[in-house]
Amino acid sequence: MIHRLALIGFGMVGQGLCRILQDKKSYLKEKYNFQWELVGISDINKGSVFNEKGLDAEKLLSLVKEKGNIEEYPDGEKGWDSLKTIKDSNADIIVEVSYTDIHTGEPAITHCRTAFLHKKHVVTSNKGPAALAYKELSKIAEENNVMFMIEGTVMSGTPVINLALNELAGNNILSAKGILNGTTNYILTSMELGKSYEDALKEAQRLGYAEVDPTADVEGYDALAKVLILANVVLGVDLKKEDVYRKGITHISREDIELAKKEKKKWKLLGSITKKENKIEAFVMPEKISLEHPLAEINGTTNAITFTTDLLGDVTIVGPGAGKIQTGYSILTDLLDIHKYKQQFLR
Amino acid sequence: MIHRLALIGFGMVGQGLCRILQDKKSYLKEKYNFQWELVGISDINKGSVFNEKGLDAEKLLSLVKEKGNIEEYPDGEKGWDSLKTIKDSNADIIVEVSYTDIHTGEPAITHCRTAFLHKKHVVTSNKGPAALAYKELSKIAEENNVMFMIEGTVMSGTPVINLALNELAGNNILSAKGILNGTTNYILTSMELGKSYEDALKEAQRLGYAEVDPTADVEGYDALAKVLILANVVLGVDLKKEDVYRKGITHISREDIELAKKEKKKWKLLGSITKKENKIEAFVMPEKISLEHPLAEINGTTNAITFTTDLLGDVTIVGPGAGKIQTGYSILTDLLDIHKYKQQFLR
Numbered sequence: 001m002i003h004r005l006a007l008i009g010f011g012m013v014g015q016g017l018c019r020i021l022q023d024k025k026s027y028l029k030e031k032y033n034f035q036w037e038l039v040g041i042s043d044i045n046k047g048s049v050f051n052e053k054g055l056d057a058e059k060l061l062s063l064v065k066e067k068g069n070i071e072e073y074p075d076g077e078k079g080w081d082s083l084k085t086i087k088d089s090n091a092d093i094i095v096e097v098s099y100t101d102i103h104t105g106e107p108a109i110t111h112c113r114t115a116f117l118h119k120k121h122v123v124t125s126n127k128g129p130a131a132l133a134y135k136e137l138s139k140i141a142e143e144n145n146v147m148f149m150i151e152g153t154v155m156s157g158t159p160v161i162n163l164a165l166n167e168l169a170g171n172n173i174l175s176a177k178g179i180l181n182g183t184t185n186y187i188l189t190s191m192e193l194g195k196s197y198e199d200a201l202k203e204a205q206r207l208g209y210a211e212v213d214p215t216a217d218v219e220g221y222d223a224l225a226k227v228l229i230l231a232n233v234v235l236g237v238d239l240k241k242e243d244v245y246r247k248g249i250t251h252i253s254r255e256d257i258e259l260a261k262k263e264k265k266k267w268k269l270l271g272s273i274t275k276k277e278n279k280i281e282a283f284v285m286p287e288k289i290s291l292e293h294p295l296a297e298i299n300g301t302t303n304a305i306t307f308t309t310d311l312l313g314d315v316t317i318v319g320p321g322a323g324k325i326q327t328g329y330s331i332l333t334d335l336l337d338i339h340k341y342k343q344q345f346l347r
Numbered sequence: 348m349i350h351r352l353a354l355i356g357f358g359m360v361g362q363g364l365c366r367i368l369q370d371k372k373s374y375l376k377e378k379y380n381f382q383w384e385l386v387g388i389s390d391i392n393k394g395s396v397f398n399e400k401g402l403d404a405e406k407l408l409s410l411v412k413e414k415g416n417i418e419e420y421p422d423g424e425k426g427w428d429s430l431k432t433i434k435d436s437n438a439d440i441i442v443e444v445s446y447t448d449i450h451t452g453e454p455a456i457t458h459c460r461t462a463f464l465h466k467k468h469v470v471t472s473n474k475g476p477a478a479l480a481y482k483e484l485s486k487i488a489e490e491n492n493v494m495f496m497i498e499g500t501v502m503s504g505t506p507v508i509n510l511a512l513n514e515l516a517g518n519n520i521l522s523a524k525g526i527l528n529g530t531t532n533y534i535l536t537s538m539e540l541g542k543s544y545e546d547a548l549k550e551a552q553r554l555g556y557a558e559v560d561p562t563a564d565v566e567g568y569d570a571l572a573k574v575l576i577l578a579n580v581v582l583g584v585d586l587k588k589e590d591v592y593r594k595g596i597t598h599i600s601r602e603d604i605e606l607a608k609k610e611k612k613k614w615k616l617l618g619s620i621t622k623k624e625n626k627i628e629a630f631v632m633p634e635k636i637s638l639e640h641p642l643a644e645i646n647g648t649t650n651a652i653t654f655t656t657d658l659l660g661d662v663t664i665v666g667p668g669a670g671k672i673q674t675g676y677s678i679l680t681d682l683l684d685i686h687k688y689k690q691q692f693l694r
Contacts, residue, residue: 020658024517032516157659159514166513167506169379170371170679294644294665311367311676312504315666318641320659329658332517344691 001033001343003335006040006050006091008082008111009098010064012208013125013152014041016328017095018057024332034339041070042085044098051076052090082107086114093338095331096124102221105132112148116140123334125152125327131228135238147338150233152330154180154226155303158319159333164234164307171309173235175274178305179298180226180284182321183210183217184249184269189299191257192266197250209301209322219248220284223271227282231273234307237280239273245283252286264291268298274308348380348690350682353387353397353438355429355458356445357411359555360472360499361388363675364442365404371679381686388417389432391445398423399437429454433461440685442678443471449568452479459495463487470681472499472674478575482585494685497580499677501527501573502650505666506680511581511654518656520582522621525652526645527573527631529668530557530564531596531616536646538604539613544597556648556669566595567631570618574629577652578620584627586620592630599633611638615645621655 007014021028021036028034038055042048046069049055055076063070071078086094094115096108105128112129115122117140124130129137130150141148154160164173179185186209190200201218204210216222224246231239249269260267265288273282289296294316298304303321306314320326354361368375368383375381385402389395393416396402402423410417418425433441441462443455452475459476462469464487471477476484477497488495501507511520526532533556537547548565551557563569571593578586596616607614612635620629636643641663645651650668653661667673 020517028517158662159510162514163506163510167509167680169683170367170375170676291638292644297639297641297644311679312673313667315505315664317662317664319662326659329517332658333514336516 001339002035002037003093003339004037004039004091005093005095006042006085006089007038007095007097008042008085009096010041010043010046010070011097011099012324013097013327013331014095015061015064016324017097017331018061020325020328020332022057022061032336032339034336036335039091040080040085040089042080042082043070045069047071047078048080048085049073049076049078050080050085050089082111083114086111086120087118091120093121093123093335096122096126096129097331098126100127100216100225102128102131102216102225105129109133109137112137113140116144116146116148119144119146121146121149121338123149123331123338125330127153127222127225127229130233131225132241134229134232147341149334149337150229151334152327153229155305155319155321156323156327157329157333158303158317158321160305160317161233162333162337163317168307168309168312168315171311173307173309175272175308176230176234176305177270177272179268179295179303180223180271180305180321181217181269182301182303183214184223185298185303185321186301187218188249188252188267188269191254192261196254197252218250220246220269223269223284227271227273227284231280231282235273235275237275239280239282243280243282245285247285249286260288263288265289266291266296268295348686349382349384350440350686351384351386351438352440352442353389353432353436354385354442354444355389355432356443357388357390357393357417358444358446359671360444360674360678361442362408362411363671364444364678365408367672367675367679369404369408379683379686381683383682386438387427387432387436389427389429390417391429392416394418394425395427395432396420396423396425397427397432397436429458430461433458433467434465438467440468440470440682443469443473443476444678445473447474447563447572449475449478449563449572452476456480456484459484460487463491463493463495466491466493468493468496468685470496470678470685472677474500474569474572474576477580478572479588481576481579494688496681496684497576498681499674500576502652502666502668503670503674504676504680505650505664505668507652507664508580509680509684510664515654515656515659515662518658520654520656522619522655523577523581523652524617524619526615526642526650527618527652527668528564528570528616529648529650530561531570532645532650532668533648534565535596535599535614535616538599538601539608543601544599565597567593567616570616570631574618574620574631578627578629582620582622584622586627586629590627590629592632594632596633607635610635612636613638613643615642
């Protein structure tokens, strides 16, 4: 079965996905009968191209690497904006991998809504729509018989959302707690190894883990978005941004780190959401945890989440929290689920 | 949709499953449209009962608790052996939860084969069939359009098998390594807290973690079976019992434990399987790992497996490795997957 894809955004995640799809083309066809065609890309900075007969992903990857944009791509229509690409392209799956605006969720929320109303599936690693408008969007998707897939929004390609929704089904999930942000965990680990906050941040920026403006990560907004997603999607509670206590890591000094070491402890930025009778407790904040704590050895960009459940007790998943290929993979795993779903309809 | 179940075996797992199914009856119906009826139980020690109109699970649980058997169950046919129950009952799903014989896999292999040939699905936590005859059995299941579900064979209800097969799909899984046996991990943890091997084993037996004859656990046969299952099912390689190096924990003394402590290390019984070009390396043996090792804080009956993959790198899942309700849940998660599969056919 062939799936026609359009990418909204062609940054790290979009490029990581294209790399995987190219490298695994024959494997995916042989093992899963999964075939794909990329028909459109629309990126606000790198340019747009559409060709209903398919684009050459390898050529697009070379272009963006060499020129920083895709404007010289030889054939196809140029200049389609994201909404035109969603509405007028012949893609049946929209891959929304544009930049997250955690305060408004836009324009990604509009992208998702538009796609669903045009009966197109959406796969996204953008945290805005799932954190701020999950209920509304999943309702519209359901009404239009299409899927809203968000594995990449939490812990990159580590299968957190699908683990909770599919493999823990039948459990009542009472809480989710963990290290949800790769950048801050990388900075805290570097500080333990002797770096100052400023040097650790600079290194994270150099390695592509932190943005030029690191506010979303270091002030805890990114982890906050993930707490909202876990709350709304996994725990099934209706939580708003304002309901979550949030504190970042910018106040943590080298002295704090050294003091913790002496106490046989470590600072970790934790995100947590717990159902307590009729109350919900949710926060993002740094905590000093003991070296025996299950999260103490989760270092660098590795992240981890513990789900507390009624039947199994605690189940923890540990894996990459960031990375081009790792987040690219989050899109592939969702594409494979849509593939399974569409195959059922065709039986 | 109503599923008719027959239980082959009514020990801890079968009883745990019945407890969950009773407690979650209305939840499962409301949330998943999953309904069930227990039509037969056949246990070599506790007795057998069959009633095509359904048995009272609550009554069976009381009986086995009070009398140690189900022979006084008031209505239904008595004395059906396991094969008759599989063949002649009106169950559409056979729940094989009899005792594992890791050397022959029998009679569970015959139970599974018979069920498939009679077009009945099998859910099992018995390690024998999956470790010793996975290829043959899954082929017969496929030919007969039924499912062979084995989540409970590794790490009780912690979703290891389904995580690897479903949620890591698209990855090449290069190795699986971890703490695969709850009993030995419990004993080693107790010894770290000061107990002798003998006292730790006695305590494990008292708590129901170890059998009266603890050989299968302490000599590493149980972990060996799990290595075979991971090899055959998850890594897709054809591995035989004889191909796996196996060493248990019986030679580890209190002195060894104390010496490791001084070296800032811990003894753990590890199981491991790795694809290396055209070679497979597989073993079960105790290793001294450093306190910073990701598995160092996996204590007691908690187990953990790390999958090394081409796209995501390492993904680790940590959860219960034993327990009545936890292993009972492994059956439920597989039943829910069969439920989804059957619903598709009816569309």
